[in-house]
Amino acid sequence: MIVADRKPLTEILKMIEAEKKILIVGCKGCVTVCNTGGLKEVEILAASLGIARKKENSALTIDTTIIERQCDNEYVAQLSETVNDYDAVLSMACGVGPQFLSEAYPDQKFFPAVNTTFYGGAVAHGIWEERCAGCGTCIIHDFEGLCPIARCAKSLLHGPCGGSSQTKCEINPDTQCIWDLIVSKKMELGKLDDLLGVRELRDWRSARDGGPRRSIREELTQ
Amino acid sequence: MPCTGRVDILHLLKAIEDGADGVYVAGCLEGECHYLTGNIKTKKKVTYVKQLLEEIGMEPDRVEMYNLSSAQGGRFAEIAREMTEKIRQLGPTPIKN
């Protein structure tokens, strides 16, 4: 899923410093799963902003709500009755959310309350790790189910580089060297030869490098 | 409540938002939680609330967690005095409702 982290409170306070009445909208999708923008987190943000503004004696009315997904106009539409009653709206969804909201409600100001970071999953309770770079041409089966594009700091296709040390990446002793894992697995399976040729240069057009992307299911369009 | 594990981050924040000068959570001694790890989880929540308060310029010491057993009547009184004194030193909450 998409992982995001709440922006620092000081940054959010700066965004809304001139506003007197705001709405915080959460999302029951990815940000709920990574405990960043679900109902609980929306309330926590509301309380935190409330404390901060009260401390400065600067009145602020904060309403809170949550919709199923902010990346779906069907649900975004549910806000139509009330969304324009506010000076500004804070979205706790990933970067997609506030953009969909802006398009649906062009007369309102939407601020992102979170920084969207990566595609990943929970490896333990409270810990999420990046797994996918959205490169558009998935090749993890060539590497025994591991992705070197997303998980190697240099996106090497013929790693590990000379900085791999005791299974860790040169940039951070907490970061797994994914190539160490790939090589170990290949050696275990007796498939080392898979790694010894030279792979064709990647076509990065399927990734963000080719420009903003679009996906169409012809059989579903109306 | 049966266990401090039931204390929510929101409870603590709301208390401060509503004007409490301080909030303290008294839980079982670490390793002696009747529900095994409730008090440990709450310790983390209290730490998180302290961080939030610090971010917005509130004194993090206004929220605190203490550990004691239900038999330690004397310690309970001591904690109450400690917390009260701490808050007295910090002064009344800057929040005006």
Next chain:
Amino acid sequence: MSDLKSGSNLEKVLTAGHFAFTGECGPPKGANVAHLVEKFQHLKGNVDAVNITDNQTAVVRMSSLAASHLMVHEGMEPNFQMVCRDRNRLAITADILGAQALGIKNMLCLSGDHQTFGNHPQAKNVHDIDSMQLIKLVTTMRDKGTFANGEKIDVRPRLFVGAACNPFADPFDYRVHRLAAKIGAGADFIQTQCIYNMDKFREFMRRAVDMGLHEKCYILAGVTPMKNVGMANFMRKFVPGMDVPDTVIKRLKGVEKKDQAEEGIKFAIEQVEEFKEMEGVAGVHMMAIEWEHKVPEIAERCGVLPRPLV
């Protein structure tokens, strides 16, 4: 390893069967040409070719291409280094054509240290292709006369192509296979990361020779003389993939501070003497970075002077 691919001095020295001795020089963190040229003079005549580093450790310096060209102008031979971290295949190809145009004849293909190590950690990293693919790209340009997209090149770059090898990075068992892969991709010569753990390197070379890699490619052993025990400790702790054994630290600690540099040089000389006899090792790559003025003395004491004229 028969027909000359570039006609470079380094290539000729190696194909003639001499023990090669290359040096290294980092371009300046600015555009001070006079100072750079002064550094060159220490190396002139004392080495077969000089590696010109490319934003090494992700610290911004004058480009390797420009500095290499300045070296050609001084009548010396550069080994132009290129990292994949900072440029995509377009810029890479353009720089290779530029190298050919500027009379540069040797090229070293590297991935590059991650930019978080350097002085512009906020930069975007590129890594459009990796060092393995770079080796293939440039040797294809040279031998088949085509760009990566298949189009024909009018004047092929005639470059003697090298790659790096770190026998001390993990996983150790894989390192010799990765070396084989680089040779398979087209590398003509290899320079290893600087060596301090001689036992491990001996084992590595044994495996490389076992696989016959030394017959397909010239392997040069990397040597960096330690200036003092502080440097040894620093390299052990902070340089990724570096293996500095306790014995080396002990040896340096065992002498007065003012004598440590000499002890470091002595160790380096011992290494070079062993490499001259070691099966599979075709030469030494002496990386006396920011110590270029010591190279004439070191070369003399290693018994590699005068350099062969080919």
